[in-house]
Amino acid sequence: MEDDVAVGEWNFAPPPNSALLNASSLSVRGVLGKIMANVNEDGGDLRPRIPLGHGDPSVFPCFRTTPDAVDAVVAALKSSQYNCYPPCVGLAPARRAIAEYLSCSLPYKLSPDDVYLTNGCAQAIEIIISVVSRPGANILLPRPGYLFYEARASVNGLEARYFDLLPENGWEVDLSGVEELADENTIAMVIVNPGNPCGNVFSYDHLAKVADTAKKLGILVISDEVYGHLTFGSRSFVPMGVFGQTVPVLTLGSISKRWVVPGWRLGWIVTNDPTGILKQTKVVECLKNYLDISSDPTTFMQGAIPEIIHNTKEDFFNKTIDILRQTADICYEKLKEIDCITCPSKPEGSMFVMVKLDISRLNDIHDDMDFCCKLAKEELVIILPGCAVGFKNWLRITFAVGPSSLEDGLERLKSFCLRHEKRIK
The missing domain is CATH 3.90.1150.10 (Aspartate Aminotransferase, domain 1)
Incomplete structure (x- = not known):
């Protein structure tokens, strides 16, 4: 003993x-x-x-999942072109394909340089919370919400403050509550749309009010859109990036949910920043530097992404x-x-x-x-x-x-x- x-x-x-x-x-x-x-x-x-x-x-x-996606992965593996280390920000063809895919729903065109590939949306959350964290800062999170954000904030010494989603209003954001919570140390607010855990879909008008509130407070919006386009009610999906001219938006997403392949671990962070605020405030520089010291999504999955996106049928x-x-x-x-x-x-x-x-x-x-x-x-x-x-x-x-x-x-x-x-x- x-x-x-x-x-x-x-x-x-x-x-x-x-x-x-x-x-x-x-x-x-x-x-x-x-x-x-x-x-x-x-x-x-x-x-x-x-x-x-x-x-x-x-x-x-x-x-x-669709056979088109499976065929794309098989072809990428068989090609022997993707057995190498990828660039830390992701392969250029994959970034270009994702930029084109997301630009279809935006009033402006994303550049491949606006897209950063991650090991699924979970790593995208980990990276972005690490990038925006600083001593004494706080971040505004939805309640109810995905507590992985709180876990990552806690690990990074970032204070989490909670605004309510209102069940009586279809789980809309309590915007007056957001304004009451924010102070000079607030750096960002998080929204999840379509909603996890509530199953809600924010309207265009409500997202416009979210953007206006964030602009008033001088904070950026982190928009978790991993369930993007998975809508089946009266409202269509509107990406928060539509309001990138109003407020800088960091969009998080992946192929996990729409293609029903959560185990493939291919996600992204996208800077919706047509006014260049994220570059001026060094957020983009810090994001690139963080990717230098983090793991990458598998190269063959990155190689398959253009075919997955282009070949999947409606x-x-x-x-x-x-x-x-x-x-x-x-x-x-x-x-x-x-x-x-x-x-x-x-x-x-x-x-x-x-x-x-x-x-x-x-x-x-x-x-x-x-x-x-x-x-x-x-x-x-x-x-x-x-x-x-x-x-x-x-x-x-x-x-x-x-x-x-x-x-x-x-x-x-x-x-x-x-x-x-x-x-x-």
Whole structure:
């Protein structure tokens, strides 16, 4: 048996960055890992586990990516042209293809030099938060929101402040709240559109007001558009870069969601900066310097990007949208049958919906985390608790699963709620 170690004798104790000790609590993966630990795979329950907690529909055949994308990757690998290290900013043909792809929705043309390739959108977040961080600064984040931003801010010593998304207004940004939060040390605000976790889609007029507010405050906008174009309601997707003349915008995106290939890890940071503010303030220079010391997306994926973008047919995108529209309808209608759950609005984009959980109507359920852990144990259904996105006693449910699996999972959710429902004496 080993002797006890005198930790205090070592120079690296406590950890150099103590924020990492709590990082998993700010991670969807970390929270889902705790919930799935409640599933007893050998407990005799032969029902399949239903994943309604994360946004990866690729395991379901109806969400399989287009063969055009697969062919492009195979061709890039077979060519032997992409076995080398790429430039830190990304291969020029890939940057050009992404610039052209994104420019189709903008009132100006992006240059390939405006595009920087990353290992998916997660690394894009990591990089951009590191680039804008400085001592004493703060950043404004949406609540509910994707807490990976808070985790990266914490690691970089950047204060996170939260503005509300308003469920009664279709999850629009509380712009008056943004102005109240900001001060001379605020550097940026983050928006996610289409919305994760809310399933909302911001209108043109609302985004214009966001741009005007950011300009008034003298801050840039970081626009997470990883779910760009995944809309199936009354509103079309409008990229924040449309307002680049009003306020500098850093757009984050990837092929993960629209092409249903999250494991391919190809994302980007784009500077929507026709007035040159990001160059004048050295943000672009710092971004390039950071890329010099970070990892690159695989070269063969970069080599495949031009063909993936140019060869993918609209039929593939339309099919994906049609399935999401169908499953969003199923989710919205099925949730109406559960008394302890309230859905404030029908989702119109992304892959998620936020619903309110009425704990007072349930026995032996303490909060949203307890609800999700017991649901996983009893019904093998995995749902993300609202605490993982900054909204306690809410739930984030993904409907990006096969329709039959979704119906099965929601029926199990209903059975669980009925079983734990308080009986009126």
